[in-house]
Amino acid sequence: MERDQEFTAFVRAHRAGLVRLAVLLLSGDQGRAEDVVQTALTRLYLAWPRLRGANLDAYGRRCVVNAAIDDRRTVFRRREQVHAQVPDTAGPEQPYTDYADLLALLGCLSTRMRAAVVLRYVEGLDVAAAAQVLGCSQGTVRSQSSRGLLRLRKMLPQPANSSH
DSSP states (O other), rough: OOHHHHHHHHHHHHHHHHHHHHHHTTTTHHHHHHEEEEEEEHHHHHGGGGGTTTTTHHHHHHHHHHHHHHHHHHHHHHHOOOOOOOOOOSSOOSOOOHHHHHHHHTTTOHHHHHHHHIIISOOOHHHHHHHHHSSSSSSHHHHHHHHHHHHHHHHHHOOOTOOO
């Protein structure tokens, strides 16, 4: 019973942040993000008894990153995407916002590169914490972050009055 109460308290305190992370990792797909977080929380619940004293925040983020990577690997996701309505036009229904632009740009990065950029520059984790979440070396986080930022800079529109 204590396990359930501890887990429930963790979910109440961290679920919104985990969903936000998943939305960024999945290029703005709120529905898939909710599914990924549910999968991650299920995995976290199963591991809960052996996590006492561990950094639960980092472990929760790692579960979300791994679930997002697993989600992108599934064959079904690559072949079929479900939409509530068939769009009348090829473009978005409403004008882009800065957040929508960010999601579109992040969608152009590879899964691991996107995860490194989101963890480092959106979530604000240092290199060591991001490496722990991703389960890789700090050098990998640095290189993936650097390459991701370089790719994002190349894709960003240049200001009209720029002298570069």
